[in-house]
Amino acid sequence: MKAASISELKQELSAMPQKKVLELCLRLARYKKENKELLTYLLFEAHNETAYVEGVKAEIEEAFTELPKTTWYLTKKSLRKILRAITKYSKHTGTKESELEMLLHFCKRLKAADISFNNKALVNLYEQQLKKLRILAESVHEELKFDYIKQINELSR
Numbered sequence: 001m002k003a004a005s006i007s008e009l010k011q012e013l014s015a016m017p018q019k020k021v022l023e024l025c026l027r028l029a030r031y032k033k034e035n036k037e038l039l040t041y042l043l044f045e046a047h048n049e050t051a052y053v054e055g056v057k058a059e060i061e062e063a064f065t066e067l068p069k070t071t072w073y074l075t076k077k078s079l080r081k082i083l084r085a086i087t088k089y090s091k092h093t094g095t096k097e098s099e100l101e102m103l104l105h106f107c108k109r110l111k112a113a114d115i116s117f118n119n120k121a122l123v124n125l126y127e128q129q130l131k132k133l134r135i136l137a138e139s140v141h142e143e144l145k146f147d148y149i150k151q152i153n154e155l156s157r
Contacts, residue, residue: 034088041092053098056089057105064109072119079125082106100136100148103129107155130156 004012013021029036045052063082068074086106090099107129117123130152137148 037088038092046093049093049095049098052089052093053101056086056102059085060102060105060109064113067113067115069115072122075115076119076121076125079110079122083125083129096136096139097144100133100140103133103136104148104151104155107133111155 013024016024025039029039041052045055060082063078063085067078083106086099086102090102093099107126110126110129115122117126133148133152133155137145137152140148
């Protein structure tokens with residue numbers, strides 16, 4: 001079965017009665033956790049972006065307190081899990097500034113954590129995030145760009 005294009009879906013949904021659209025949304029949310037999370041964000045949290053980002057930062061803090069430091073493998077695996085969550089949350093928001101804030105917080109916490117960067121995989125993970133931050137910083141407004149680049153340069157040292 002071939003999926004319809006966005007414009008076709010938009011036309012069809014605009015022609016439907018509101019009750020039918022509501023039923024479709026609820027059915028869609030029932031089958032995938034990601035759909036339910038996105039719908040939750042759009043309905044309850046999208047109106048207050050800063051509170052949402054602060055909530056994600058608190059979740060990152062909690063994940064760092066539970067970070068296993070016994071082996072490199074478990075540490076790297078947990079860090080990647082945190083990054084997957086950040087990617088998912090940034091897809092919900094859709095704004096570059098929010099994604100920048102979340103990734104900056106991750107990098108600051110990673111640098112402040114008592115993790116030795118003797119492992120090449122951890123160094124590469126950190127460097128990849130700094131590279132991603134630099135690319136994101138170029139796409140934001142000029143007034144914000146300077147502040148973000150300054151913070152990224154502090155993390156690079």
